[in-house]
Amino acid sequence: MKRKKAESPRFKVSSEEALKMILRYIKIKVLEQIKSVSGIIIYLILFQTIILGIPILHASVIGMGLVMVILGLSFFMEGLLLGIMPMGEEIGIRLPQRAKFGSILFIGFILGVVATFAEPAIGVLKVAGSSVLAWKAPLLFLLLNKYSVYLVAAIAIGVGGALILSMFRFFKGWSLKPFIYVLVSILLALSLYSSFHPNLQHILGLAWDSGGVTTGPVTVPLVLALGIGISHVANKGASSVEGGFGVVTMASLVPVIAVLVLGLLVNHVVPNPTSDVKFFDSQNSKAQHLFHSNEEMQEYALGKASFQAQLKAFDNDKAALMAHVSELGKEPANIRRVFGSKDHFRTWLIQNGNQELKEQFAEMLLIDSSTGKNGEGGLEDMNIRDYSLKNLLAALRAIVPLSLFLLGILYIVLRESLGRPDEVYLGLVFAVIGMALFGGGIELGLSRIGDQVGSNLPVSFAQMQNTSQQKIIKDFSLDNVYNYVRPDGSSNEFFYFEEEAGKISPVQFEAHNYDDSQKLYRHIPMRGPLFGRGAYSALGILVVLVFAFILGYTATLAEPALNALGLTVEDVTVGAFRKSSLIQAVAIGVGTGISLGITQIIWNIPLFWLLCPLYLVLFFITKFSTEEFVSIGWDSAGVTTGPITVPLVLSMGLGIGSQVGVEQGFGILATASVCPIISVLSMGLVVNYRRRALIQEAPKENLEIAAATEEASL
Numbered sequence: 001m002k003r004k005k006a007e008s009p010r011f012k013v014s015s016e017e018a019l020k021m022i023l024r025y026i027k028i029k030v031l032e033q034i035k036s037v038s039g040i041i042i043y044l045i046l047f048q049t050i051i052l053g054i055p056i057l058h059a060s061v062i063g064m065g066l067v068m069v070i071l072g073l074s075f076f077m078e079g080l081l082l083g084i085m086p087m088g089e090e091i092g093i094r095l096p097q098r099a100k101f102g103s104i105l106f107i108g109f110i111l112g113v114v115a116t117f118a119e120p121a122i123g124v125l126k127v128a129g130s131s132v133l134a135w136k137a138p139l140l141f142l143l144l145n146k147y148s149v150y151l152v153a154a155i156a157i158g159v160g161g162a163l164i165l166s167m168f169r170f171f172k173g174w175s176l177k178p179f180i181y182v183l184v185s186i187l188l189a190l191s192l193y194s195s196f197h198p199n200l201q202h203i204l205g206l207a208w209d210s211g212g213v214t215t216g217p218v219t220v221p222l223v224l225a226l227g228i229g230i231s232h233v234a235n236k237g238a239s240s241v242e243g244g245f246g247v248v249t250m251a252s253l254v255p256v257i258a259v260l261v262l263g264l265l266v267n268h269v270v271p272n273p274t275s276d277v278k279f280f281d282s283q284n285s286k287a288q289h290l291f292h293s294n295e296e297m298q299e300y301a302l303g304k305a306s307f308q309a310q311l312k313a314f315d316n317d318k319a320a321l322m323a324h325v326s327e328l329g330k331e332p333a334n335i336r337r338v339f340g341s342k343d344h345f346r347t348w349l350i351q352n353g354n355q356e357l358k359e360q361f362a363e364m365l366l367i368d369s370s371t372g373k374n375g376e377g378g379l380e381d382m383n384i385r386d387y388s389l390k391n392l393l394a395a396l397r398a399i400v401p402l403s404l405f406l407l408g409i410l411y412i413v414l415r416e417s418l419g420r421p422d423e424v425y426l427g428l429v430f431a432v433i434g435m436a437l438f439g440g441g442i443e444l445g446l447s448r449i450g451d452q453v454g455s456n457l458p459v460s461f462a463q464m465q466n467t468s469q470q471k472i473i474k475d476f477s478l479d480n481v482y483n484y485v486r487p488d489g490s491s492n493e494f495f496y497f498e499e500e501a502g503k504i505s506p507v508q509f510e511a512h513n514y515d516d517s518q519k520l521y522r523h524i525p526m527r528g529p530l531f532g533r534g535a536y537s538a539l540g541i542l543v544v545l546v547f548a549f550i551l552g553y554t555a556t557l558a559e560p561a562l563n564a565l566g567l568t569v570e571d572v573t574v575g576a577f578r579k580s581s582l583i584q585a586v587a588i589g590v591g592t593g594i595s596l597g598i599t600q601i602i603w604n605i606p607l608f609w610l611l612c613p614l615y616l617v618l619f620f621i622t623k624f625s626t627e628e629f630v631s632i633g634w635d636s637a638g639v640t641t642g643p644i645t646v647p648l649v650l651s652m653g654l655g656i657g658s659q660v661g662v663e664q665g666f667g668i669l670a671t672a673s674v675c676p677i678i679s680v681l682s683m684g685l686v687v688n689y690r691r692r693a694l695i696q697e698a699p700k701e702n703l704e705i706a707a708a709t710e711e712a713s714l
Contacts, residue, residue, distance in 0.1 A: 026074075029074045029077075029078055030070060030071070030074050032074075033070045033071075033073045033074045033077075034070055036073075036644065037066070037069060037070055037073070037644055039554055040551065040554055040555045040644065040648070041066060041449065043550070043551065043554060044449055044450075044453050044551070044648075045449070047453065047547060048452065048453050048456055051460075051530075051543075051547075052456050052457075052459060052460065052530065053530075054452075054456050054459070054466070056449070056452065057452060058448065061444050061445075061448065062444065062445050062448050062449050063445075064444060064445070065440070065441045065442075065443070065444030065445020065446065065448065066441065066445040066446070066449075067441070067445075068437045068438070068440050068441030068444065068445065069437075069438055069441030069442065069445050069446060069644075070441075071434075071437050071441075072433075072434045072435065072436070072437030072438030072439070072440075072441050073434065073438055073643065073644075074434065075430045075431070075433045075434030075437060076120065076217075076430070076431055076434025076435055076437075076438055077217065077434070078427065078430050078434070079427045079428060079429070079430030079431025079432070079433075079434050080217060080218065080221070080427070080431060081427065082423050082424065082426060082427025082430065083403070083423075083424045083425070083426070083427020083428040083429075083430065083431055084218070084222070084402065084403070084406065084427065084428070084431060085221055085222075085225075086418075086419070086420075086423075086424060086427075087403075087406040087407065087409075087410060087418075087424065088221060088222040088225045088226070088406065089225045090410060090414075090416060091107075091111075091225070091226065091229075091406065091409050091410065091414070092225030092226045092227075092228060092229030092230075093225075093229045094229075094414045094416060095107065095226070095229065095230075095409070095413070095414065096229050096230045098413075098414055099413060099414075101167075101171065103413070104167055104230065105164050105167050105168075107409060107413070108160070108163035108164060108166075108167050108226060109160035109161070109163060109164050110160065110405060111160075111163065111222060111223070111226065111405065111406075112156070112159035112160035112161075112162060112163040112219070112223065112251070113156040113157060113159065113160040114156075114401050114402040114405050115159065115218050115219045115222050115223070115402060116152070116155055116156035116159045116160075116214055116219060116255075117152065117156055117397070117398050117401065117402070118218045118398040118399055118401075118402045118435075119213065119214065119216040119217075119218050119219055119398075120216060120217070120218075120435060120438050120439065120442070120643045121213045121216050121643055121646040121647060122152055122155070122213060122398075124213070124442060124447070124646055124647045124650050124651075125144065125148070125151065125152070125206075125210075125213065125650075131654045131657075131658055131665070132144055132145075133276075133304060134279065134287070134290050134300065134304070135273065135274055135275065135276045135278075135279035135280075135287075135305070135309075136202075136273050137199075137202035137203075137273060138199060138270040138271055138272070138273060138279075138286075138287075138290060139199040139200065139202060139203055139263055139266070139267055139270050140202040140203050140206060141290055142266065142269075142270055142289070142290050143203060143206065143259075143262070143263065143266075144206070145290070146289075146290060146291065146292060147266065150262060150266075151259065151262065154255070154258040154259050154261070154262040155210050155213070155214055155255045155258060155259060157258055158210075158214070158251075158254040158255030158256070158257065158258030158259070159214050159219060159223075159251050159254070159255055161254050161258070162247070162250035162251040162252075162253070162254035162255070163223060163226070163247065163250070163251070165179065165250050165254070166223075166227055166246060166247040166250050167230060169246065169250075170227065170230045170231045171230070175627055175630075176246040176249065176627065176630055176631055176634070177622060177623075177627070177630055179246075179249075179250065180249065180253075180622060180630070180634065181619065181622075183250070183253040183254065183257070184253065184615055184618075184619070186257060187253065187256055187257060187260075188608075188611075188612055188615060190257065190260045190261075191204055191207075191208075191260070191607070191608045191611070191612070192608055192612075194260060194263070194608075195606050195607075195608040195609075197267075198272045198273055199263075199267050199270060199272060199273065200260075200263050200264070200267060201606065202273075203259065203260070203263045204260075204606075204607045204608060204666075204667070205607050205665075205666025205667035205670065206259065206666045207256050207259035207260045207263070208256055208607065208611065208666075208667065208669070208670030209650070209666050209667065209668070209669040209670055210255050210256060210258075210259050211251075211252040211253060211255050211256045211669075211670070211673065212252065212637070212638075212646065212669035212670070212672070212673050213646055213669070214251055214252065214255050215248055215251055215252050215637075215638030216642065216643055216646070217642065217643055218402075219251060220248055220251075220638060223247045223248065223251055224245075224247065224248065226247075227245075227246070227247040245631035245632055245635045246631045246634075246635070248634075248635040248638040249631070249634040249635050249637075249638070251638070252634075252637060252638055252673065269286065269289045270286055270289060270290060271284055271286040271287055275309075276301075276304075276305040276306055276308075276309035277306065277308050277309045277312055279305075279309065280297070280301050280305060280309045280310070280312040280313040281312050282312070282315060297313060298310075298313045298314060298324065299324075299328070299337075299338045301313035302321075302324075302325065302328075302338055302339070302348070303338045303339050303340060303344070307351070307352045310352070318354075322353070322354050322356070322357055325348075325353070325357060326356075326357060326360060329345065329357075329360070329361055342364065343470075345361075345364070346361075346364060346365055346472075346522075347513075347522060349361055349364075349365060349515075350365065350513065350514075350515040350518075350520060350522055351512050351513065351515075355517055358515065358517055358518055362518070365472070365515075365518060365520060387440065388436075388440070391436045391437075391439045391440040392432075392436045394435075394436070394439055395431075395432045395433075395434075395435035395436035395439060396432060398435055399428065399431050399432045399435060400432075403428050403431075438643070442647045446644070446647040446648055446651065447647055447651045448651075449648075449651075450647060450648040450649070450650070450651025450652045450655065451651045451652070451654065451655040452655065453652055453655065454651060454652035454653060454654065454655020454656045454657075454658075454659075454665070455655035455656070455658060455659055456655075457544050457547070457598075457652075457655070457656055457659075458528070458544075458602075458656060458659040458660055459527050459528035459529065459530055460528070460529060460530050460531055460540040460541070460543045460544050461528070461529050461531065461532065461536050461537045461538075461539075461540025461541045461543070461544060461602075462528055462529055462535055462536055462537075462540070462660075463526055463527070463528045463529060463535070464526070464527060464528055464659055465524045465525075465526060465527075466524065466525045466526065466527045467524055469524075469525050470522060470523060470524040470525070471522075471523045472520055472521070472522055472523075473497070473520065473521040473522075473523055474519065474520060475519050476514065476519050476520060476521035477519070478514075478516075480495045480496070481493050481494070481495050481509050482494055482495065492508060492509075493508070493509040493511075494506045494507060494508050494509055495507055495509055497523065499525070507523065528540075530543075531543050536602075541599075541602065544598060544602070545595045545598065545599065546595075548591070548594045548595040548597075548598045549591035549592065549594065549595045550591065551591070551594060551648075552587075552590040552591035552592075552593065552594035552595070552645075552649075552672060553587045553588065553590065553591035554587075555590070555644065555645045555648070556583075556586055556587040556590040556591070556645070556676075557583065557587050562582075562583055562586060562587075562636075566578075566579030566580070566582045566583050569582050569632050570582075577629075577683070577684065577687045581683060581687075582632075582636070582680065582683075585636075585676070585679040585680045585682075585683045586636050586676040586679065586680060587676075588676075588679055589636075589675040589676030589677070589678060589679035589680065590672050590675065590676050592675045592679075593668075593671040593672035593673065593674060593675030593676065594649065594668055594671070594672045596610065596671040596675065597649075597653065597667050597668030597669070597670070597671040597672060598653070598656060598668060600667055600668075600671065601653055601656050601657050601660065601662055601665055601667065601668070602656065602660055604660075604661075604662045607667045607670065610667075610671065611670060611671070611674065614671075614674045614675070614678065615674065617678060618674065618677055618678060618681070621678065621681045621682060621685065622634075622681065624685065625681050625684055625685060625688075626684070626688060629680070629681060629684030629685075629687075629688070630681070632680065632684070633677050633680040633681040633684060634677055636676050636677060636680045637673035637674065637676055637677050638673075645672075646669065649668050649669055649672065650665075650666070650668070650669065652665075652668070653665035653666060653667065653668040654666075
């Protein structure tokens with residue numbers, strides 16, 4: 001006879017009371033997200049505006065994006081709790097009891113795949129593709145753009161494969177340590193080979209960061225529920241908590257291998273890194289593989305490459321190039337799609353446009369971007385309908401397959417009914433709404449603020465262009481340009497310019513910013529270094545590293561998953577490893593890791609030579625750590641990469657990379673994941689040492705108490 005689930009008692013309330021209860025509940029949930037998000041956002045804004053002295057561009061759009069992030073997270077997390085997690089927990093408990101081992105492996109694999117597609121941070125990888133230059137890192141560009149679906153599929157297959165390995169481990173009662181040694185050794189071997197390959201070296205950061213992207217708010221609870229349920233049934237001597245923890249480690253390591261293998265498989269279709277002129281040459285046939293069409297490649301050249309490379313993309317037909325630009329300029333949407341903004345289009349016209357184009361867009365050329373009146377990048381430039389539809393469809397593609405899969409397992413495989421179907425279905429609707437809002441908020445808010453801060457950070461230690469303060473000088477005359485001579489005998493040109501009322505400064509003349517036909521000059525002020533002197537000043541770099549540490553430390557403290565992990569650790573160790581100690585260890589590790597990652601980008605250090613020593617140290621510490629701390633320590637890396645941290649750190653890394661001239665800005669998540677493992681395991685060694693010392697002292701104390709008691713009785 002089928003067991004009937006107990007139903008909770010129901011109470012009748014009036015519509016007014018129900019509305020008040022709902023509003024009160026919404027307020028609590030929204031305030032929770034505001035509390036977790038506001039600290040790090042305020043920190044970023046204050047650092048850029050006060051320390052760097054650079055205003056936030058498009059503040060209204062970023063503000064709207066941040067509101068969407070808060071509302072999206074509120075809906076999404078509630079949708080997880082009401083809809084997805086009850087199904088995941090039920091499957092985790094019932095599946096090991098009712099299904100055969102082969103079925104469990106297959107279901108676990110599919111669960112890992114569909115859960116990865118539902119991760120909010122996965123979309124950040126696709127957004128990151130726009131900042132990579134195709135000729136400098138062709139393979140990385142291919143994976144993040146044309147092959148972005150294959151990239152996400154490889155990551156998802158990696159998570160599914162990790163669950164299969166974890167199932168074997170649970171049923172056999174194997175230790176986590178051998179899996180760590182083997183997987184990390186494979187990773188280091190692949191990374192060593194890739195670091196010497198002209199194309200593969202550029203995807204190392206992406207591959208290692210993929211491990212952090214996968215362990216988010218969807219994947220971790222689902223795989224933990226399945227892992228704990230299976231380890232209960234297997235009962236091979238290890239506690240369910242230890243078994244459940246290890247699965248997150250596997251889900252962080254195997255996807256890195258999957259991405260590197262994907263790179264090895266598709267590398268043959270892309271050319272080696274080269275100059276943009278050689279890349280767009282018709283003789284370089286492999287360049288076509290990076291784009292869907294020849295027109296797409298031509299428009300990419302217009303927006304990203306030098307003018308000589310643009311001519312190569314149009315087979316040196318300048319007339320055809322100008323005609324194509326003339327057509328593009330008729331639609332503002334095409335200008336934003338190809339050139340990124342109206343200001344970049346104006347710059348292109350001044351530097352490369354012929355007389356006909358300059359006359360066609362004469363009104364646009366006269367707009368001074370420093371006045372802020374053009375509104376480019378603002379709300380008025382957005383097509384709200386298309387933008388909303390795009391994010392809604394993306395949310396449906398992520399949530400619907402996962403929901404159907406979970407429902408299918410419950411109804412068809414387990415033959416279980418939902419206890420509260422109305423709540424579950426409402427939760428799924430909330431999850432879709434939340435992911436749509438959150439995805440849009442990442443693009444408009446988190447990615448923009450992260451990119452702005454990252455792009456402006458180098459002004460702390462180096463001189464850079466301040467594009468937000470650029471000006472169009474009208475009626476500019478070459479008669480006002482003078483020469484100056486350097487000590488080595490070389491000369492350069494400059495002119496005097498009144499930056500502010502009464503403040504006249506010499507400004508270096510850049511010929512490519514001058515349009516002789518329109519008598520216009522595009523002046524971009526230079527700033528920096530703000531701290532110290534000279535290129536790459538030590539004081540300025542120290543300021544950036546301190547900023548990065550505080551960013552990682554505070555962002556980690558706000559992660560809700562870390563608090564949950566801390567409570568579990570305190571329970572497992574019977575209070576020997578306190579929750580506060582774990583939280584501090586992880587937060588310090590993440591802060592240190594982000595600082596290391598930014599150092600790697602600033603000095604363009606090959607990622608392998610930074611990660612390899614850290615993982616060798618981890619091998620040593622892992623060998624002398626107990627199984628419980630190995631599981632806890634290695635899983636702690638997964639809880640640090642939440643839905644807020646991932647987009648901010650990725651965007652910031654790409655922004656810094658674009659300014660200091662490196663081909664990509666990935667790798668920060670990788671260092672931010674390995675350092676907390678070191679800190680937690682190191683603290684675990686200290687805790688175990690103290691615990692053994694107490695155990696050894698306990699018999700002596702007991703003997704002394706017994707002797708004192710006997711003496712007193714006599």
